[in-house]
Amino acid sequence: MISAKVRVRKLEKTVKEPDKEELSACLLAVGARKDIQAFEVLFRHFGPKIRAFMLKRGGNRQQAEELMQETMMMIWNKAALFDPARGSVSSWIFTVARNVRIDAFRKTNRPEFDPNDPAFVPDAEPAADDVYQAGQEADRLRGALVKLPPEQADLLRLSFYEEISHSAIAERMNLPLGTVKSRIRLAFSRLREILGDAA
Amino acid sequence: MNIHHHISDELLFDYANGALEEGWSLAVATHLALCPSCRKRLAAMEAAGGAIFEAIEVEPASASKEDFSWEAMRARIDNAAPVREVPAAKVVSARDGVLVPEPLRSYIGGDVDKVKWKPLGLGAYHYPIKTSDEDISVRLLRIPAGKPVPEHTHGGRELTLVLKGSFSDVSGRFGPGDFEETDETVDHQPIADPGEDCICLAVTDAPLKFKSRIVRMIQPLLGI
Structure with missing residues (x-):
């Protein structure tokens, strides 16, 4: 004790x-x-x-x-x-x-993939320092989110907080659907760049 | 598996933040089971979700209220029936012979060779899949080699995931695991490639339903 x-x-x-x-x-x-x-x-x-x-x-x-x-x-x-x-x-x-x-x-229902399913196609072998990287990534991501242009950051925040689709956001914010799509693409291509990943 | 066509950022984002309905999610999640690179993109989005979640501003609650909440939680844990231990996620490598991955396999009750196909005419077949949204049509399609996809009129979004064989349209060639997203602004006529029947999962906005029986009867003639 x-x-x-x-x-x-x-x-x-x-x-x-x-x-x-x-x-x-x-x-x-x-x-x-x-x-x-x-x-x-x-x-x-x-x-x-x-x-x-x-x-x-x-x-x-x-x-x-x-x-x-x-x-x-x-x-x-x-x-x-x-x-x-x-x-x-x-x-x-x-x-x-x-x-x-x-x-x-x-x-x-929200269908999800099952990593234990025999038909699941697994990732390539994870690198040994992945644990370390995951922690680092979270930090870099937080920093990167703060630096996103406000119209992109607001869109991400609203979607995650309120669980609304990008088309519903376009309606809510009175924006053309194409504008919302391109903001999402720009935001995530920036975040992926920060994470050093061009996937 | 050599995948060339992936899920768009905006669709994957709807899936990541929880806003995507069951039918669309089924196509997205089944592609994710086959595609490590889209899973990596999903993980990045969920990491962004985590960072945004972590930044939620909380109004300060009284310490006693928080203690009360914790006591309730403890009581709940103490009284909970012991749950079955959840095994840690283990990755099993893909095996030959299993074609349809989860979550789709459970929806169709097995593999594609067990599916009870319904004829659509001209050698094509389909198998409707039930989900909780009546306004989203979810089904498997089996298109004979070299033939076009029948009754191909739709409004709104259309998602197609190839499971077997391949088809081609204006956007290119789509083989096993490939994911196509189109909408009514894209005029496309998918044709199964010669050599093998093409089996795919097709998710579309369901055709408009009219209340009047007469309009319903002539709906196919009007093509609406």
Whole structure:
């Protein structure tokens, strides 16, 4: 129990703003051994964001609280699927929250590929330093988002926050569809350039 | 698999932010299962989603309210029935003989050799796939080698994913795994290439439905 005490003290010290490495370590700890203290760190950091994310789609505070708890439960159960080589903690949590929100508001299926399917065409062998890169990428991406022209950044923010299609955005913002498409293409070609990837 | 035609940024973006309906998503996700480069682009978009999510401004809530929320969460975990352990994602390499990847395979109940085709005339067949959106038409098409795709009038968006064989139109040649996105502004007439029947997944906006029976009856004659 001594180590648990030390851990709690350490958590208290860092409870203000845990950094990405800590959050990543927490999610791995939940995945590996259902570490409830690590989960509390994740809950206190991401819970309010998930609640706000749910509210942006509509509904009331109580529903947002329920959907946040639902998302966190999903994170608790599926943490073992988190692979830091494939992306950052916040992108993983974003995709879980997104899927909970689709289920709740749209009540339709969102078909997804299955990496364990025998017909799935796998990636080329991942590089040894992928874990390191994924962390770096998240930083570079954050920096790059800030530098996007405002009309592109606003469009991305609106789409991710409110889950609306590019054609609905064109209507909402009273823009020609072609303009919205080219803003999306410009934004992502810029972001991919930052990530050093011409895919 | 040698894929030459990919998903556009704007369509992939709709899929990444959760705004794409089931029928369109089925074509997108099945292409993603076959295409590591589009999956990489999706991962970049989800990373952008994560960065934007991380930047959400939160109104400060009282500490006691947050504690209350955490207690509720703990109680929920303590009372939850133990879940089956989710195995860590493991990658299995593609095997010969399995043609249709998930998620499509579950929608058609097996591989293409099990499909109960319905004749469309002129040697072509289709197999309608049910999704939750009635205004989106989702189906498999089987076009005889060297023949055009029949009844090819549509409005709105059209997505085509080739599963077997190939077809050609003004945009080029489309083989297994290739993904074509068109709309009503593109005048195209896909023709299956000679040598092998072409099997593809086709997703379109469903034809307009009219309430009047008479209009419905003459709809095919008017071509609307």
